[in-house]
Amino acid sequence: MNNTLHKLYIGSFFVIGIISASLLIINGHNYYSSPVSERFWIEQHNSLKPSGSIGHGLGIVGTLMMIIGVSSYMIRKRVRGLFNIGFLKHWLEFHIFMCTLGPVFVLFHTAFKFGGIVSISFWSMVAVVLSGFAGRFIYLQIPRSIKGNELSLKEIDELNVSLQEEISKSGIVSPRILDRVASFRRSVEGTGASLGEAFKSYLASGREAGSILQQLRAELANTGTSEKKHLLKLVGSKLSLTRKIGFLKVMHRLFHYWHIFHLPFAISMFVIMLIHVAVTIIFGYKWIF
Ligand code: HEM
Numbered sequence: 001m002n003n004t005l006h007k008l009y010i011g012s013f014f015v016i017g018i019i020s021a022s023l024l025i026i027n028g029h030n031y032y033s034s035p036v037s038e039r040f041w042i043e044q045h046n047s048l049k050p051s052g053s054i055g056h057g058l059g060i061v062g063t064l065m066m067i068i069g070v071s072s073y074m075i076r077k078r079v080r081g082l083f084n085i086g087f088l089k090h091w092l093e094f095h096i097f098m099c100t101l102g103p104v105f106v107l108f109h110t111a112f113k114f115g116g117i118v119s120i121s122f123w124s125m126v127a128v129v130l131s132g133f134a135g136r137f138i139y140l141q142i143p144r145s146i147k148g149n150e151l152s153l154k155e156i157d158e159l160n161v162s163l164q165e166e167i168s169k170s171g172i173v174s175p176r177i178l179d180r181v182a183s184f185r186r187s188v189e190g191t192g193a194s195l196g197e198a199f200k201s202y203l204a205s206g207r208e209a210g211s212i213l214q215q216l217r218a219e220l221a222n223t224g225t226s227e228k229k230h231l232l233k234l235v236g237s238k239l240s241l242t243r244k245i246g247f248l249k250v251m252h253r254l255f256h257y258w259h260i261f262h263l264p265f266a267i268s269m270f271v272i273m274l275i276h277v278a279v280t281i282i283f284g285y286k287w288i289f
């Protein structure tokens with residue numbers, strides 16, 4: 001997938017997400033914002049209640065989206081025969097899209113009533129989604145190839161050296177900035193720092209990187225736009241990689257804990273949802289079938 005195609009791919013996720021959420025809000029805000037005791041008298045009750053034609057459908061579509069989003073990523077990540085089908089990072093983007101919009105549909109399915117045992121499934125879903133965003137942040141802090149696979153330490157070092165060389169070769173960046181870029185190193189590895197201290201140091205390194213880029217932007221004020229953009233991107237990548245190297249062990253540790261946290265909520269959501277679906281079928285709710 002080239003750059004333009006990738007932008008279209010991500011753009012289509014945003015467009016579908018924004019249009020779907022807007023339609024749900026425009027169509028149902030009157031119903032969803034009414035007190036539960038008064039909803040029975042509202043015309044849309046029959047379609048928007050959790051067992052209504054639209055409400056029930058949203059539960060089914062949202063749940064299917066989550067099932068497809070989770071299983072497709074897990075299968076693509078694990079089955080050797082599928083390793084060549086698309087980049088792993090694009091499958092993760094699909095996972096994030098399906099598992100963000102799916103829960104939005106389920107939220108409208110509940111009609112904002114969170115009663116009964118199925119509320120455990122609902123709140124587990126909320127926990128998985130919120131933790132997903134934290135996981136995405138940690139995931140991005142671990143250096144990866146263009147395909148989204150984790151780089152080995154040797155590959156990271158090689159990339160770091162080649163970026164530094166490319167910046168030096170440009171001949172435009174002043175020695176002052178070259179020096180700042182080369183000596184930009186903030187790491188908590190081997191210091192026995194707590195997670196809190198690591199986080200503070202991480203923020204500080206972000207501020208320092210920002211200040212280097214600001215200085216570079218000022219120095220390149222009279223340089224051509226495309227060259228300026230290219231150099232800012234290059235220096236930005238180098239600083240970002242150096243930061244990632246400095247916090248690699250911390251991020252690996254965090255990602256390990258994150259997986260331990262993320263999975264049980266996903267399992268509890270699916271298990272209780274299955275019981276919920278079985279109960280609704282036993283009670284005769286069959287949607288449009
Ligand atoms: C993670 C997925 C799901 C969650 C979190 C969820 C949550 C809920 C909640 C909170 C309610 C409202 C309970 C109340 O009235 O207080 C509800 C009702 C309902 N759900 Fe789901 N649901 C999910 C998936 C599904 C699916 C896949 C189906 C159908 C196959 C379904 C069918 C229904 C039906 C028929 C009702 C109405 C039951 C009644 O009025 O007694 N739900 N759901």
Ligand code: HEM
Pocket residue numbers: 066070073074077092095096099100103125128129130131132133134135136139262263266
């Ligand atoms: C109901 C919603 C979600 C469910 C049920 C879910 C479930 C899962 C599961 C089971 C995994 C483990 C996959 C594996 O190890 O192969 C996973 C991984 C992951 N999910 Fe989700 N997820 C959800 C939403 C999200 C969201 C909203 C995000 C980001 C914004 C997200 C980001 C991630 C990331 C970064 C990984 C780690 C990928 C890796 O280690 O390769 N997830 N998710």
